[in-house]
Amino acid sequence: MVKLNYKVKHIRKNKYSRPGYKLLRVQAVTEHWTANYGATAENHFVYFDETIIKIERYAGAHIFVDRFQALELIPLDEGTFGANDGGTAGLKLASLRATDPRYPTIDGQGNANLLCIHVEMCVEEDGTIHPDTLARTALVNQYLQKKFPQLKDTENRFVRHFDVTGKNCPAPMVSNPGLWKELLRMTDAKVVVPPFKPAAVDPKEESTPTHKMNWVRSKVEDLRYYSKPSWDDKHVAGRLPKGYGFPQAVRKVRVDDAWQYEVKNSKGETYYVTASSKYVTVEHTPATSTAQKPDRPKPTPKPKGPKTIGRIKIVGVKKAAIVQDRADRKTSKDLGTAGKGSYLDVTGSVRGKNSASGYWEVIYKGKRGFVTGDYGKYEAY
The missing domain is CATH 3.40.80.10 (Peptidoglycan recognition protein-like)
Incomplete structure (x- = not known):
């Protein structure tokens, strides 16, 4: 504790x-x-x-x-x-x-x-x-x-x-x-979660008290999760990058000769993912930044290159923001410009040098670039 x-x-x-x-x-x-x-x-x-x-x-x-x-x-x-x-x-x-x-x-x-x-x-x-x-x-x-x-x-x-x-x-x-x-x-210590009372389950299901479970996280890249208890490709709802997962595991469900977790995302939507310890972990701890809630199915991540976490809209400039090759306005080279109101995919943010607002790390024409923090308004996918 x-x-x-x-x-x-x-x-x-x-x-x-x-x-x-x-x-x-x-x-x-x-x-x-x-x-x-x-x-x-x-x-x-x-x-x-x-x-x-x-x-x-x-x-x-x-x-x-x-x-x-x-x-x-x-x-x-x-x-x-x-x-x-x-x-x-x-x-x-x-x-x-x-x-x-x-x-x-x-x-x-x-x-x-x-x-x-x-x-x-x-x-x-x-x-x-x-x-x-x-x-x-x-x-x-x-x-x-x-x-x-x-x-x-x-x-x-x-x-x-x-x-x-x-x-x-x-x-x-x-x-x-x-x-x-x-x-x-x-x-907020005033929040009290009532004890879990397991409901009756189908004989094919294994009851799992939710007060003993929290995050189900993927241990591998590109782990499939499903819209219903199934291993069929047509029921694939999305794929999880390594470290991502769902904040609530409801129960285990027998599917053919294996088990799946019935899980919920932050919006309460239900999905199903393998329960094999080879592919997932179950953690009884609060969520951290490495396992964000997939509110909607995510596209298959590219096997190489930086992963995007969202996008920025170019703001705070007259016409365009300069995209730099490094997070330092004094020593960087210009890769090009992004017009006001346009969008760039974001892979993260860094403090960098010579900018009180830091820098957005972006993908610009297939390359990694940096935009001054004040010139980007973040939007999650």
Whole structure:
């Protein structure tokens, strides 16, 4: 069982990550992901206590959560540079606008950092958020709710960085909003799931209590799932990439001389997939970014090349956005342009260099390219 394991280890005061000014009040918690693959909470202590001062970069967060601990780097009554990305031009939530002479803003419209506690979820080496990290983040949220009663309204007091400024953060919860809803559900201790009562089943079915099961994930690429209990090609409803799956297994069903799981996706739609442990795993843990809910049948993934997770619509430009060969506006070469209003397939997002909004990693004329984050509006498939 995941425990809070909350530790306090404050970084020294400095103008880049811990300026020392007091929050006007605690009005919300902004959730982030580090996008720093493989780095732990302790690694981030070193970064914000030493490295960031040397490179003279403004950034910070109060609490870092990994699969083993939660580490408080900045006192919860102090502010830091966590959710404005170089100004307030992209500030979407008017309720998080605040002004104070200790923290000047570019347009004078206010700054969210004067009102927010920032929580960063650490990322595994494969770019996923570990289930233990997700569960511990929910425990941190509950800890903050006990400390600050005004945060009890989970749905309205906990926001993604994306909700504040439009930045693609935490990326797994932008591309998969269901994962964000799962974190909120885990945070809200008032939600009680009633015990499962198995219904009568056909003699050909094996009853499987749903309270003991959660995600059924594919262990292989291109795993077929079906619209009905069948192995027939004509009943194939779609195919799962490795690591993807369904959030609910209802029961096992005997099909000819083998078994299938009857599963449901996030919309409650029913499908059937092999129950063989050679091809699937059954996990009793919350969903992570590596197993998103296939809300609709997905096309067969190409055996080679990057996998797309959605698309972006080109916005925020007069005529067109430049597509670059690397995530650095100062050193990249132009691959071409994408006209305003056009769409590009997206394989992910990266922080890159010389762009406060990061970069979208896109497929452009069959090649990998990068578009400045502000110039793309994300749409999931």
